[in-house]
Amino acid sequence: MSFDVAIGRVLGGMRFAFDFRAGAGLTAVLGPSGAGKTTLMDMIAGIGQPDSGRIAVGGRTLYDRAGGIAVPIEERRCGYIFQDGRLFPHLNVRDNLDYGARLAGGRIPPIGFDALVDLLGLRALLDRKPRTLSGGEARRVAIGRALLGCPAFLLMDEPLTGLDGEMKLDVIAMIAELRDRLPLPILLVSHDRDEVERLADNIVLVDEGAVIAAGEANAILSDLSLPLARAGDALVILKAAPVGYDADYDITTCRIGETFLQVPGRWDADPLVRLRIRAADVTLSKTETVDSALNHISARIVAAEHTRTAQMRVVLSLGDGEDGPRLLSSITRKSWDRLELAVGDGVEAAIKAAALAERRRG
């Protein structure tokens, strides 16, 4: 378990009760403003203690009320990337970056100073003072400072808020890179669904100071009892392993269990490819069809529900069984009835490969 949290706290007249476990990789905490996301982060970092419960990160207990454990902030080794940057105003960028590194003792940071400075594009900023930096620059410095402190885990509080267009995509790509390259548990807090869908391995949904649901991203995104899967632009994340590349057509074949997907572009250098597949890009048929869609995969219907009057939201399990990775499909109720579909049926799902191409990154 990367994060094992079960804590309660009453703060400012609000009651917080956070209880979730999350596996390896990046865990995204998604919820509206005021849901208590930052309060949760602060308690994991050791800024403010819970009234009860237990916090363990990467198997190390940081707080245990019953056991009398409360590891001080400075010994938790959390790389906390604050929403407001919190750079040290009297130090230049270089000294800000170095602050944690100097306290790290003999530990080697996950990425060296020079490599990090280049990765984050900070070379030209090293002698500048924080007040002369733009929002995006300050954010990148904050990320660098946290990483050079040799953290045992990363906490990112709304790392993309206030960034626009190009810069936002850059930072998303960078966080994705950190997630894929570093073996660190990462907890990312966000109110933005798109951000979470691009980055999360695991999702924790919070509202009003409590956890609504927690689990693997694929399972949470396809759970019809949650608002995410019912949204008009709902999608799922699938992690696929590249197994072959066809240079003639510039198409990479990727494998998920017994299912193979053809993805435009060359991706066979990556160990895992993250596919974001929108419900609207998946159509269903009962028989094997031949059309322009490149991917026809067999799947089983495990749940279905009306979303709007004309629409059905269908949850599919890849392969023959019911325990495969989930896929969402959005079809009209009329098609559902015309095809005489029912939960438990095996169907063929067609995914437009072109839709996969634009959604692979991030």
Added chain:
Amino acid sequence: MTGLDMFGIGPDGAEAILLTVQVAVVGVIASLPIGIALALLLARVDFPGKMLVDGLVHLPLVLPPVVTGYMLLEAFLPTGPIGAPLREWFGLSVLFHWTGAAIAAAVMGLPLMVRTIRLSIEALDPRIEHAARSLGGGRWHVFRTITLPLVLPGIAAGTALGFARSLGEFGATITFVSNIPGETRTLPIAIYSLLQMPGTEAEVMRLSIVSIILSLGALVLAEWLVKRRTA
């Protein structure tokens, strides 16, 4: 002090000027750690009796200086609560001694110093310190590398204000350690003493001008340091 001769200031006046600066410098240096600690305590810690401590620190600002001087005298008498252990353990007495004048200067300057430093600590976002601690800095390390540098302009301004206040100290000093030439006769007391004698108008004027220059210098310095902090 031969340098002062050319301004027409006699040896007695020069002695008073030097003594005043000495008393103010020692008083301010001695009170600075206490001032910082009190400012930190009042700005950052909630404890029972905080109002009382706050009130006590500010008392010299509102009391007639004569009363503050009298309280100091009572405390530092050989039989007093501070004077007795001082004499027993160290064989020291600050009465009629320039160190007593420095104590009076420190006590009178403390409220201004604590107020100024406290304001600068309260203006510092504690979340900056949280960030430093999350990077592995212990409390003391963070205080030294983050808190102190960021409130340094405030500390400097508080010190300058306390220094200016010490230079002008009269009532508490003369009540506490009397008026002894070369020992406790600081500039204001020297001017006061000269005024008791006929034919000293010129020397009074010269010493007054020196006093104005010294105090103004300290105030301008304080102002400049405060400006630098807010810039």
